[in-house]
Amino acid sequence: MQAAAASAPLLHVRTVWKKFGDRVTAAGVDLQVGNGEFFTMLGPSGSGKSTVLRMISGLEQPDGGRILINGEDVTDLPPWRRGLGMVFQQYANFPHMTVAQNIGYGLRRSNLDRAALRERVSELLDLVSLPGFEDKPVTKLSGGEQQRVAIARALAPRPRLLLLDEPLSALDEKIRREMQVQLKDIQRATGTAFVYVTHDQEEALTMSDRVAVLNWGYLVQVDAPQALFRQPRTKFVAQFFRGSNVVEGRFIGSGTQTVFDCAAFRLDCGAVANPANPPAVAIRNEDIRINAHSVGNVAEGETAFDAVLERVVYRGIYTDFQFKLADGQIIVASATTNQDLASGARVRLAVKTDRIIPLHAEPS
Ligand SMILES: Nc1ncnc2c1ncn2[C@@H]1O[C@H](COP(=O)(O)OP(=O)(O)OP(=O)(O)O)[C@@H](O)[C@H]1O
Ligand SMILES: [Mg+2]
Incomplete structure (x- = not known):
């Protein structure tokens, strides 16, 4: 005892x-x-x-x-x-x-x-x-x-x-x-x-x-x-903390070979036990890099995808850029630097692949 x-x-x-x-x-x-x-x-x-x-x-x-x-x-x-x-x-x-x-x-x-x-x-x-x-x-x-x-x-x-x-x-x-x-x-x-x-x-x-x-x-x-x-575990946690995107798609493959696939990008994500339903990943606003050109540079370890700028929201210390992805999903990128972009601009967004977080199902 x-x-x-x-x-x-x-x-x-x-x-x-x-x-x-x-x-x-x-x-x-x-x-x-x-x-x-x-x-x-x-x-x-x-x-x-x-x-x-x-x-x-x-x-x-x-x-x-x-x-x-x-x-x-x-x-x-x-x-x-x-x-x-x-x-x-x-x-x-x-x-x-x-x-x-x-x-x-x-x-x-x-x-x-x-x-x-x-x-x-x-x-x-x-x-x-x-x-x-x-x-x-x-x-x-x-x-x-x-x-x-x-x-x-x-x-x-x-x-x-x-x-x-x-x-x-x-x-x-x-x-x-x-x-x-x-x-x-x-x-x-x-x-x-x-x-x-x-x-x-x-x-x-x-x-x-x-x-x-x-x-x-x-x-x-x-x-x-x-x-x-x-590293939010579920959609609920990702959305509870302000400033996170949840992008829905589907997982292809099984076991350790899973690929997350949405209209904008594909991502190798290995084994995802008990994935979110519908399948989804979280990406923090500040982890998205905005390339002002549709053929912007993609650095080693990044995943890139096209998007169209919908709206710019000035927040003081940073600015939120609201983009539409190919399938209509909205994704927000926050930047502290001025981006010379107008609504309707077609841009290339880039995210370090390890900052795309596969989400799990909510406990029930
Ligand atoms: N003594 C009680 N009798 C009946 N229902 C209760 C009682 N205490 C809590 N509940 C219910 O249990 C649920 C959880 O309540 P709880 O007070 O633990 O939540 P909380 O997370 O502390 O919420 P809050 O942030 O509003 O304080 C609520 O739906 C509440 O109405
Ligand atoms: Mg309480």
């Missing part, structure tokens, strides 16, 4: 199922989180993120599967016996208390004497960049400050895992972006593992060591931000 616990992950959500009526909100979700990891569950509204988080916390019971912490099965333990901290979208501070009293509440079971308590509160306020805020009434603080108090309170008893459900979504854009960086700093400084829920792709990519993408209760892909962004 001891040896098993030593090698067990900090958190193991083991094949967890949950249904509300006939709506499946967690479909055999299986994931592991390591010590000190910033792990994010990302997905659209209703995909089951909060449900999975609530099952980890003990606020919700799974219909099937187990929750293990350090190898110990906690599925039947109440929330307060799981050694976890929680932060929600609403600030959830006690409005009639000062900042110090709010944070101290998180330490009520710790038996610290007054001096030690004061020291721990001050240490936590430094951690969340609110030094000297002890005696302020918590309701006099801004939204971002109140949320930092809530985070300090949740971290006060040194939980083995902190669960956060969209903690920044009530804040305005500018504060939210600042807080993303701060939260990551706080997480690094404490070394506490975070399981973070958001529907905001940028937030997930900014802060996380790994991201799990959820859709309709299914875990679609778990990867580091870069890998998720550059």
Whole structure:
């Protein structure tokens, strides 16, 4: 038992199922989180993120599967016996208390004497960049400050895992972006593992060591931000991250000899287990190179194809060029440099072949 616990992950959500009526909100979700990891569950509204988080916390019971912490099965333990901290979208501070009293509440079971308590509160306020805020009434603080108090309170008893459900979504854009960086700093400084829920792709990519993408209760892909962004597994993941094209076609051949074929180009793609239906590939907008001539150069390792420019959309730092392929599919190329092109221009587009990503079927 001891040896098993030593090698067990900090958190193991083991094949967890949950249904509300006939709506499946967690479909055999299986994931592991390591010590000190910033792990994010990302997905659209209703995909089951909060449900999975609530099952980890003990606020919700799974219909099937187990929750293990350090190898110990906690599925039947109440929330307060799981050694976890929680932060929600609403600030959830006690409005009639000062900042110090709010944070101290998180330490009520710790038996610290007054001096030690004061020291721990001050240490936590430094951690969340609110030094000297002890005696302020918590309701006099801004939204971002109140949320930092809530985070300090949740971290006060040194939980083995902190669960956060969209903690920044009530804040305005500018504060939210600042807080993303701060939260990551706080997480690094404490070394506490975070399981973070958001529907905001940028937030997930900014802060996380790994991201799990959820859709309709299914875990679609778990990867580091870069890998998720550059190697989407399914059409859903590719389209969830802005700036990706999905081009449909068909796979010819079988086994390790598959070729993806659409009206614009053909691509050797080897073995594609469980391909998307209809077959499709993802190409990021910024991976498409625009040749202003229909007979433009094609470099080693590139796939090239013809397209007709339909529309130019200026986006500030970059410009989106919307092209129509031979079969009518639309593909968008983003470029930071000015392209002297008018609508109707026939051009040759080129993509590094390894940046054309064959997509897999959605889990079901
Ligand atoms: N207690 C409940 N009773 C009935 N249905 C519920 C309950 N909790 C969640 N659901 C349903 O389960 C589905 C998933 O909900 P959940 O709150 O987990 O999604 P979410 O990914 O957190 O969404 P959001 O981004 O909107 O917070 C939704 O359709 C929701 O209506
Ligand atoms: Mg939710």
